[in-house]
Amino acid sequence: PRHARGHTMASTTNELPKRDAHRRGIRSRARAVRRLAHPKMWWCTILVAGATAWTLTHTGINGQVWQTASGTRLLVDPILVGDLTFGDLPALYAARPRRRLPAALREELLAGRHVDGVVLTQGLPDHAHAPTLRSLRLAANQPIVGPPSAADLVAKCGHGAAFRPLRHGDRVRIADVDVEALAGASVGPPWAVRENAVLATGGGERSGLFYEPHGDIGEDSARLRRAVRGRAGVLVAPAVAQRVAGVFDLVKGARELRRLAEDLGVREVVALPNGDVDATGAVAAFVSEVGDVDAAAATLRRAGIRLRRWDDVGQALEVGDQEEEEEEHPARLT
Numbered sequence: 046p047r048h049a050r051g052h053t054m055a056s057t058t059n060e061l062p063k064r065d066a067h068r069r070g071i072r073s074r075a076r077a078v079r080r081l082a083h084p085k086m087w088w089c090t091i092l093v094a095g096a097t098a099w100t101l102t103h104t105g106i107n108g109q110v111w112q113t114a115s116g117t118r119l120l121v122d123p124i125l126v127g128d129l130t131f132g133d134l135p136a137l138y139a140a141r142p143r144r145r146l147p148a149a150l151r152e153e154l155l156a157g158r159h160v161d162g163v164v165l166t167q168g169l170p171d172h173a174h175a176p177t178l179r180s181l182r183l184a185a186n187q188p189i190v191g192p193p194s195a196a197d198l199v200a201k202c203g204h205g206a207a208f209r210p211l212r213h214g215d216r217v218r219i220a221d222v223d224v225e226a227l228a229g230a231s232v233g234p235p236w237a238v239r240e241n242a243v244l245a246t247g248g249g250e251r252s253g254l255f256y257e258p259h260g261d262i263g264e265d266s267a268r269l270r271r272a273v274r275g276r277a278g279v280l281v282a283p284a285v286a287q288r289v290a291g292v293f294d295l296v297k298g299a300r301e302l303r304r305l306a307e308d309l310g311v312r313e314v315v316a317l318p319n320g321d322v323d324a325t326g327a328v329a330a331f332v333s334e335v336g337d338v339d340a341a342a343a344t345l346r347r348a349g350i351r352l353r354r355w356d357d358v359g360q361a362l363e364v365g366d367q368e369e370e371e372e373e374h375p376a377r378l379t
Contacts, residue, residue, distance in 0.1 A: 098363040103355040105142035113248025126176040140322040162219035167240040168194025178202035230259035252278030260297035284316035284341035299341035
């Protein structure tokens with residue numbers, strides 16, 4: 046199926062656009078050497094060798110599919126079956142994406158077709174979703190990687206042998222992609238070990254992708270700069286805060302997103318719409334969204350950072366190919 050920037054992955058086959066990775070590689074090599082079209086810089090030739098783009102598809106809540114230029118695909122924090130509940134207590138809280146993934150595409154992912162591995166960032170149900178994990182049909186060479194907090198659940202769902210725990214600082218290779226865990230969100234008491242943020246590199250990409258589903262890496266920004274700065278070109282994180290009981294931001298918003306992007310040194314951010322759900326239950330009334338994506342985009346624009354967004358589940362975005370965008374639109378930031 047045709048896949049281009051902003052196109053939805055709904056076609057007669059509902060297959061993920063793996064074949065287009067080769068075509069993007071050809072286009073990237075074709076623009077490897079380009080002369081700047083600027084009246085004062087007519088003499089300047091720049092090298093853009095191997096310019097590539099990540100292809101990111103939103104599958105609902107935190108769920109995504111990441112595809113590299115080489116065609117490697119990672120299924121990330123998937124929620125593909127049933128509702129999201131905590132402790133299997135829907136009377137307290139139950140949520141589902143406002144828009145559902147096409148059934149054929151959902152079945153393709155659950156069957157593990159064209160999936161090289163699964164990445165979980167937390168052990169909580171909105172990342173390690175038991176109904177989805179029980180339904181995944183993975184081969185022996187399709188690993189599941191995630192924080193130690195997810196190990197017991199993954200084992201109970203039948204994938205204990207496939208699970209590879211990732212502690213902060215650990216790195217594992219899936220196909221030709223390196224997945225590295227760093228300290229991410231704090232979702233428990235102050236003394237609890239933080240969950241994972243993830244840096245993915247390789248796969249034929251010029252720069253990596255950094256993902257933190259709560260936009261929260263704590264106060265140690267110097268540590269993050271040392272570990273990641275210069276290695277990531279794209280950040281995936283929320284742009285809209287989710288506030289609990291009017292006082293506590295469980296998921297961070299625009300201000301923290303800008304700080305995180307600046308710490309990482311990225312120039313492109315993808316807004317993760319993990320609050321785009323219909324929720325019911327006694328707790329649902331105490332969770333509210335604060336801010337909006339347009340305001341976040343304006344905040345980032347002032348720092349010279351471009352914000353991208355998914356308009357629908359199943360939509361694929363090409364991100365990280367900055368050279369093409371900047372040369373065609375040198376003055377445009379968003």
